[in-house]
Amino acid sequence: MMLHIKNGIVIDPKNGIDAEKMDIFVKNGKIVEESEVKGDVKVIDASNKLVVAGGFDMHAHIAGSKINVGREMRPEEMRTVRLVAGKFRASIGRVLLTSPAIGYEYAKMGYTSAFEAAQPPVGALHTHEELDAIPMIDKAALPVFGNWHFVLKYVAEKNWEKLRTFIAWAIERTKGFGVKVVNPGGVEAWMYGGNCKSLDDEVPGFGVTPREIITALIQETENLNLSHSVHLHCNNLGTPGNYETTIESMKLASKFSNDRRQVLHVTHVQFNAYSGSSWRDVGSGAAEIAKYVNSVDNITIDMGQPIFGHATAMTGDAPFQFTLHKLTGARWSNKDSEIEGGAGIVPIGYLPKNPIHALQWAIGLELGLLVDSDKVVLSTDYPNGGPFTEYPYIMAMLMSRKMREKELERVSPYVQKATGLAAIDREKTLFEVIQMTRSLPARVMGLDSKGHLGFGADADIAIYNFDPLTVDVTNDFETVYKVFKTSAYTIKGGEIIAMNGELVKEVWGRTFWVDATSKVEMEAIESDLDEMFSKYYSLERQNYGVEESWIKKPERLVMG
Amino acid sequence: MAEEVNIICTFCGSVCDDVQFDLEKFKGKKFCKLGSSKFSKKERIKAPMIDGKEVSYEEAIEKAAEILVNAKRPLLYGWASTVNEAIRLGVLLTEKVRGVYDQCASVCHAPGTLALIEEGVPGGSLGEIKNRADMVVFWGSNPMEAHPRHPVRYSVRAKGLLIKDRKDRKVVVVDVRKTKSANMADLFIQIKPGYDYPVLSALRAIIKGEEDAVPEEVGGVKKEQLKELAEMMKSAKYGAVLYGLGVTQSRGRDRNVENAIKLIQLLNRYTRWIIWPMRGHYNVVGAGEVPAWEAGYTYAIDFSRGYPRFSPGEFSANEILQRGDCDAALIIASDPAAHFPKVSVKHLKKIPVIQIDPFPNMTTLLSDVVIPSAVAGLEAEGTAYRMDGIPFRVKKIVDTEYWSDEKILELMLEKVNELQR
Numbered sequence: 001m002m003l004h005i006k007n008g009i010v011i012d013p014k015n016g017i018d019a020e021k022m023d024i025f026v027k028n029g030k031i032v033e034e035s036e037v038k039g040d041v042k043v044i045d046a047s048n049k050l051v052v053a054g055g056f057d058m059h060a061h062i063a064g065s066k067i068n069v070g071r072e073m074r075p076e077e078m079r080t081v082r083l084v085a086g087k088f089r090a091s092i093g094r095v096l097l098t099s100p101a102i103g104y105e106y107a108k109m110g111y112t113s114a115f116e117a118a119q120p121p122v123g124a125l126h127t128h129e130e131l132d133a134i135p136m137i138d139k140a141a142l143p144v145f146g147n148w149h150f151v152l153k154y155v156a157e158k159n160w161e162k163l164r165t166f167i168a169w170a171i172e173r174t175k176g177f178g179v180k181v182v183n184p185g186g187v188e189a190w191m192y193g194g195n196c197k198s199l200d201d202e203v204p205g206f207g208v209t210p211r212e213i214i215t216a217l218i219q220e221t222e223n224l225n226l227s228h229s230v231h232l233h234c235n236n237l238g239t240p241g242n243y244e245t246t247i248e249s250m251k252l253a254s255k256f257s258n259d260r261r262q263v264l265h266v267t268h269v270q271f272n273a274y275s276g277s278s279w280r281d282v283g284s285g286a287a288e289i290a291k292y293v294n295s296v297d298n299i300t301i302d303m304g305q306p307i308f309g310h311a312t313a314m315t316g317d318a319p320f321q322f323t324l325h326k327l328t329g330a331r332w333s334n335k336d337s338e339i340e341g342g343a344g345i346v347p348i349g350y351l352p353k354n355p356i357h358a359l360q361w362a363i364g365l366e367l368g369l370l371v372d373s374d375k376v377v378l379s380t381d382y383p384n385g386g387p388f389t390e391y392p393y394i395m396a397m398l399m400s401r402k403m404r405e406k407e408l409e410r411v412s413p414y415v416q417k418a419t420g421l422a423a424i425d426r427e428k429t430l431f432e433v434i435q436m437t438r439s440l441p442a443r444v445m446g447l448d449s450k451g452h453l454g455f456g457a458d459a460d461i462a463i464y465n466f467d468p469l470t471v472d473v474t475n476d477f478e479t480v481y482k483v484f485k486t487s488a489y490t491i492k493g494g495e496i497i498a499m500n501g502e503l504v505k506e507v508w509g510r511t512f513w514v515d516a517t518s519k520v521e522m523e524a525i526e527s528d529l530d531e532m533f534s535k536y537y538s539l540e541r542q543n544y545g546v547e548e549s550w551i552k553k554p555e556r557l558v559m560g
Numbered sequence: 561m562a563e564e565v566n567i568i569c570t571f572c573g574s575v576c577d578d579v580q581f582d583l584e585k586f587k588g589k590k591f592c593k594l595g596s597s598k599f600s601k602k603e604r605i606k607a608p609m610i611d612g613k614e615v616s617y618e619e620a621i622e623k624a625a626e627i628l629v630n631a632k633r634p635l636l637y638g639w640a641s642t643v644n645e646a647i648r649l650g651v652l653l654t655e656k657v658r659g660v661y662d663q664c665a666s667v668c669h670a671p672g673t674l675a676l677i678e679e680g681v682p683g684g685s686l687g688e689i690k691n692r693a694d695m696v697v698f699w700g701s702n703p704m705e706a707h708p709r710h711p712v713r714y715s716v717r718a719k720g721l722l723i724k725d726r727k728d729r730k731v732v733v734v735d736v737r738k739t740k741s742a743n744m745a746d747l748f749i750q751i752k753p754g755y756d757y758p759v760l761s762a763l764r765a766i767i768k769g770e771e772d773a774v775p776e777e778v779g780g781v782k783k784e785q786l787k788e789l790a791e792m793m794k795s796a797k798y799g800a801v802l803y804g805l806g807v808t809q810s811r812g813r814d815r816n817v818e819n820a821i822k823l824i825q826l827l828n829r830y831t832r833w834i835i836w837p838m839r840g841h842y843n844v845v846g847a848g849e850v851p852a853w854e855a856g857y858t859y860a861i862d863f864s865r866g867y868p869r870f871s872p873g874e875f876s877a878n879e880i881l882q883r884g885d886c887d888a889a890l891i892i893a894s895d896p897a898a899h900f901p902k903v904s905v906k907h908l909k910k911i912p913v914i915q916i917d918p919f920p921n922m923t924t925l926l927s928d929v930v931i932p933s934a935v936a937g938l939e940a941e942g943t944a945y946r947m948d949g950i951p952f953r954v955k956k957i958v959d960t961e962y963w964s965d966e967k968i969l970e971l972m973l974e975k976v977n978e979l980q981r
Contacts, residue, residue, distance in 0.1 A: 063853075065949055071852045073676050075870050078856030084866035085655050092856050092867055099853045122685060125943060125951035129644060130853050191692060191798065193832045322828065331680035332825065335949075336834060338687025345680065536720050538687035538713060542566060543577045543952060550943075550953065 001494060002027045002037050005461065008046030009468050012053065013435035014443075014452035019468045024051060026459040029493040033455055044496075048467040049488055052434050053451050054112025054460030055391070058441035059231075059267050059302050060382040062102050063116045063130030063141065065123045066314040069333050070096050070345050070383070074312065088503050089135075095310045095387045099133035105389050107136040107498045110462030110487035113442075113450060113509070114388075116141040117231070117267065117381075118182060118316045121148060122339040124174035125546050131511055132552040136497055138450075138460075138509035142231055143176035144316045146184030146213060148340045150525075150532065152206040155216045162528070164220040165520040169529070171226075173545035175513040175554065177445070178228035179221045182316035183235050184213040187342040195319040197236045199248055210235050215252045218263055222256050224516045227446035227557055229258070231265045237320050240276040243285025247292050250299050257298050261446055268304025268381035270364040276418075279356060284363045284419035290370035300444050302377040305364035305394050306350045306357065307386030314384065318342030338537050339544070350386065355414035362411075362419040368398050369424050373432035377441045391437065392484030396477045398428040398436075403477035430468050447512070459494040462487045511551050516559040568954045569595040570641070570937030573839035573947030574707045574714070581938075581957060592708035598935075604962075605920050605932035617931070617963055618971070624890065624914040624929045625975035628657045631888035631912075633864050637877045638894030640664035640841035642933075643942025643954065646965035647843075647850040650892065653973050654863055656980070660886060661861040663847035664840070664894055666876040671808040672837045673848070673858055674872065675817035682824050684800065684834040685948045686713075691720030692832075695796035697732040699820065700756065700806020701838040704740035707947075710838070715802065716744055722798075730792060734759070735806060749789060754811035755779025759786070760819040766790040767826055794830050801835040808837070839947035842937075846945045881907040890914040892965065897922035916968055933965045940964035 003026035010022040025037040061067050071078060074096060082101055083091035089100035097105060106114055114134075119127040119141035131139045145151050145167070154163040167179060185203035186196035192204050199211040218230045236245040246269065253264035266272070273289050276282040293299050313324055318334055321344020325332035333345040350357040364385065368376060378395065382388040397403055401424075408415070408422055416422055428436075442451025449458045466483040473480050486501030497505050533541035548554045563584065568577040571594050580589040581599060588599040608620035615623075628634050636654045639647050640663055654661040665673065675681070689696065696715050703710040711717060717726050733745040742748040751759050755778070762778040765771060767790050776783050793799055801824060807816045820835055827833040839845055848858030855861055857870035873879055877896065880886050881904035888911050897905050898921060908926055915927035918935045934940040937954035939962060944954050 068849055068852050069676075069681075071856055072673065072848070072858055073680050075677060075857060078868070078870070081867045085658075085863070086866070089652075090655055090855065090863070090867040098856050122687075122950055125953065126849070126945070126949070129850075129943060129951070133648070133853055191688070191832065193828070325680075325825075326829075331678070332682060333676070333680035334682040334684075334834070336684035336688045336692075338685050338691065536687070536691055538685070538690050538718075539950065539952070540566065540577050543568060547953075 002041040003491065003494060004037060004041045004043045005046050005051060005463065006043055008049050008051030008463060010051045010453060011431055011434045011468065012453040013431060014439040015454045018431045024453055024461065026491070026494045029459050031453055031455055031457045031459050044463070044489060046463050050464040050466045050468050052462050053438040053453050053457070054462050054490065054492065055110050055437050056441040056451050057106070057111055057114040057379065057388055058377055058445055059117040059379045060114050060388055061117060061314055062114055062134060062382070063099070064119060064127035065335065066118065066343050066345060067096065068130065070312045070314055073331060073333055073345060074347055077312070088506060095383050096312055099130055100135060103134040103136035104503055107490050107492070107503065108486050108501050109389060109391065110464065110490050111137065112460035112490065112492045113138040115139060115177065115445065118180055119143045119174055119176055120316065120337055120341045120343060121170065121174055122337045122341065124176070128175060128511065128546055128551055135506050135508055136492060138512065140177035140512040142178050142180035143170060143174040144180045144182050144341050145170070145217060146181035147187040147342065150528065151213065151217070152188065152203060152208055155212050156206050156208045160220060162524050163216060164223055165522060165524045167220055168224060168516040168520045169522060169525060171514050172517050175546040175548065175551060177512055177514050178226055178231060179217055180231045181214065181217055182233040183237065183320065184210040186210070186235055187316065187318050188340065190319040190342055191336060197239065198245060199235060211252060214249060218253055218256055222258060222263055224519055224559060226516060226559060227514050228444065229261060229263050229265050231267055233267050233315065233317060234272045237271050237317055238324065240274045240278055240282040243273045243275055243289055246272040246289055250292055253298055254296070261443055262300040263298045265444055266299065266301045268379065268384065269301045269367055270304040270306065270360060270385070273363050273367060282356065282359060282418065284359065284366055286363045286366035287370060287420055290367060293375050294372050300375050300377065301367065301371060302379040303364045303368050304379055304381040304385050305368065306360045307380055307390040307393065308350045308352050308361065309386060311348050311350060311386045312345065312383045313348050314343070314345040316341055316343050318344045320344070321346050352411040355412040358412035358415045359418050362415040362421040365397055365404070366419060366421050366424065368394065369426045369428065373428060373435050374440060376436060377444060378436045392481050395433045395437070395484055396481040398433055399430065399473040399480060400477040401425060401427050402474060427474055430473055459491060461491040463489040508553055510553045510555040512555050512557055514557050514559060519559060565957050567957055568937055568952050569599070570842045570944060570954050571595045571598045572707050572842055573844065574710050575842050575944060575946035575952055576709050576713060577952055583957065594708060599938060602919060604918060605924065605930055608932065609930040611928055620929050620931050621968060621971045622975055624931065625972050625979055627888050627912045627914060627929065628659070628890065629976055629979045631657065631659070633886050634659035634888040634890060635662065635877060635880055635886040636660065636890045637662045637896060638664065638892040639847035640844035641893035642965045643843060643936045643944055644846045644850050645942045646969055647847055648854060649966065649969035649973055651851045651854045653969060653976060655855065656973065656976050658863045658866060660863070660875050660880055661851055662875065662877040663859050664844055665848055666859045666872065667878065667899070668805060668844070669808055669837050669839055670859055670872060671814035672817050674814035675821055678818045679821040681821060682828060682834055683836045685950055686946070689800045690714050690718035692722050692798040693800045694723060694728055695730045695792060695799040697734060697799070697801045698741055699734045699801055699803040700810070701802055701804025702735070702739040702741045703838065704744065706804070706840070707838060711744060730796070732789065747789070749781055749785060752780035756807050756810060756816040757812040757819050760816065760823055762786050763790050764823050764826055767794055793827060796831060799827065799833040801833070802838050803835065804838045836948060843944035845947060845949055846943065849945060878904045886911065888912045891923050891927070892916040895921040895923050897926055916965060918962065931968055932962055933968055934960050934962040936965065940966070942966060
């Protein structure tokens with residue numbers, strides 16, 4: 001199908017277009033020049049409407065054993081009915097959603113890509129089964145590396161060739177997208193009841209430190225020049241005073257650079273941005289982090305913004321999840337895994353009047369406001385900070401001081417003394433917010449065809465009932481919030497999939513994976529792989545991994 | 561040329577993936593008794609049948625689709641011995657016909673799911689037990705008979721990263737009788753039937769330092785022995801409780817598991833412990849995981865309102881059947897006629913029943929439509945989850961005329977869509 005999107009007001013940060021009246025043409029799922037579109041063309045009248053690229057959620061937990069245990073542990077989460085079965089699947093869930101609901105809710109909001117941010121290596125196939133059950137959007141998964149014994153061993157031996165080869169092998173076997181690192185070393189320490197809270201804590205049994213693991217993984221990810229950089233969930237998450245660990249971790253990237261993108265993405269930074277020495281004097285370290293991130297050009301972050309209401313903490317950071325369970329007394333699921341990794345799941349909620357929750361809420365916003373818009377991606381770390389369906393709330397808050405003032409009235413006064421939020425005048429522009437939700441995440445992931453509306457881009461487009469030339473985003477924040485909740489049109493790969501909050505057509509997106517195997521000689525690690533599988537793992541090496549043919553719509557990105 | 565290939569066993573929840581199959585002799589190697597009996601020439605359902613008469617696959621599937629579409633509230637039950645791809649289609653089919661999805665766990669390990677809802681589950685993979693566990697407690701489970709290779713592959717004799725020898729690991733069996741598994745234990749503790757809960761409570765009290773609250777004997781176990789066990793647990797570096805139906809299907813059921821989980825939560829304040837169920841059928845985990853991501857719940861799911869609702873004890877198969885609350889049934893990869901109470905089977909006999917299974921069983925005898933299928937792991941491939949949730953792609957190594965469960969359900973869903981149009 002060909003499309004002519006007529007008279008829309010286009011914001012396309014990557015191509016430097018800021019609210020210009022333009023026409024967009026679509027053919028064979030791509031954005032093309034006008035001359036290529038002839039004959040049977042469907043015209044969409046976008047007069048007085050905002051036209052942007054489809055949203056890109058680069059960090060969400062949408063598929064795999066963690067979210068599924070979350071669903072199983074929390075049937076109370078599943079009782080919200082969003083759609084009765086008919087032309088589309090039944091769709092249910094409050095914050096935790098079923099797989100069909102995830103695809104549908106993204107689509108209704110104008111989002112067309114979402115990446116699973118933590119794929120346990122041992123459960124790689126499960127993650128792909130769930131990704132395959134999510135309709136409407138493009139997707140990918142980031143396998144978790146930071147506690148994998150091969151990594152710890154090669155870092156200890158300083159055998160960079162083997163480490164590099166292992167990364168390429170592991171991404172191919174998991175059909176993953178990049179190198180996710182969760183609490184490096186800390187999850188291995190958890191197997192002995194410990195953790196690695198500082199960058200120099202030694203990992204039991206391996207004689208390495210988080211500092212060495214992070215540095216080595218950045219080095220070899222850059223040597224492979226993967227599509228995406230190292231994606232780091234820092235050590236010491238959820239602890240007062242941890243902002244210093246975060247900045248220290250960021251500094252490990254200082255000797256690396258890449259022309260295309262950052263060399264280190266630090267994720268859900270809100271959870272790693274606390275000052276103070278205990279929960280009694282905890283405060284915000286957001287300003288210091290923002291200062292550091294703004295001063296360098298090789299680091300990006302995402303917010304991890306909490307949304308008041310229900311949420312479920314689920315991370316590969318198993319020792320943190322146990323701490324959270326002890327702190328709140330809530331239910332606790334844990335999974336220690338061979339092919340090494342761990343995970344924990346604990347229900348949480350964010351209450352405006354709770355000083356700590358309000359603090360977390362304020363820190364997320366501080367990060368969103370204080371960090372340059374080409375370095376901070378909007379995220380809730382779904383479902384850790386809450387639902388992705390509240391992204392419009394974050395967008396509106398970033399653009400309107402007035403809205404923030406109004407919201408500050410209902411939250412714990414603790415934020416007034418513990419954070420600088422109330423004093424921040426800065427209002428992000430619509431252009432910047434579009435950048436933080438479209439072009440930036442696509443760049444962070446290294447996907448040239450996403451996040452923009454230039455010729456050759458994927459025809460993933462969102463149109464909103466909203467004229468940026470007349471609406472005052474700082475005063476009409478209620479309109480902004482409402483408008484971004486449901487698109488007027490969501491177009492995925494050139495097809496209209498949702499209109500005005502109603503689904504139109506079910507489509508199945510692609511699953512991207514990265515193949516860097518041609519850049520290494522597998523021979524280097526063959527015998528190590530055989531040895532680990534035969535001695536320590538409970539499955540045969542030949543039965544480990546995911547084949548491309550098992551995935552519904554795989555798209556292999558060969559690293560050249 | 562005699563060809564021997566690696567396959568993945570699709571009998572019990574251990575899902576052994578190190579077994580070999582000799583294609584020429586049609587015989588397995590390294591299998592346990594249970595596995596080798598499944599992977600040998602067995603009596604099969606010859607052909608699709610409607611009311612005992614042989615028909616084509618298409619005819620049988622068409623008839624099955626009609627039954628499902630004409631029913632007000634069909635029950636679609638079984639699923640534990642087929643692959644995820646088939647289960648997924650089963651969930652979609654149940655949603656389409658607004659029926660009830662239930663699976664074998666509802667008469668087996670579902671109390672563990674209820675405990676998960678109450679407390680969560682601190683667990684780990686079998687490889688972690690092999691590598692790290694210096695203490696393993698089999699509680700109400702009997703691996704020597706139910707999961708014969710579990711002890712050697714994962715939990716008793718298995719060697720790994722930190723456990724280099726059988727002597728490095730303490731093995732305890734807690735049960736109401738001296739099972740075969742008790743013979744391999746360093747310590748066997750016999751408790752009175754129905755006393756799991758108080759024994760677990762006593763252990764919690766002792767570990768918490770409140771042993772004064774514990775009487776001289778609990779559930780037939782002397783306080784001294786409980787203190788010994790508690791001390792062993794507290795001083796282990798990495799322990800695992802592996803529980804079975806002795807816990808989930810005796811007095812207390814989900815409350816027993818909940819109490820055991822609370823014990824593990826407590827132990828993790830001193831050292832590392834995990835707890836995990838010894839799941840039975842090879843993909844009973846998948847039969848819960850797949851509906852969880854497709855429909856939010858693992859079993860006892862009613863779609864009669866067009867969206868999934870979960871209510872164990874209301875929408876679980878036996879309760880539905882005993883209330884006479886379904887007017888047709890599709891039974892796949894299971895044999896309720898042999899295993900369900902008489903009153904449940906009585907209702908099954910009254911309603912149209914569709915069966916999908918490679919092998920004839922008691923349920924075949926009361927089924928109106930019988931659709932034979934390929935054996936997953938031998939004649940059909942697909943994904944299955946080992947008892948610890950680790951996914952495996954089970955293999956097809958033999959050609960067959962039989963359709964796979966996946967193919968059968970795919971066509972059935974298509975026919976249902978046509979009929980509903």
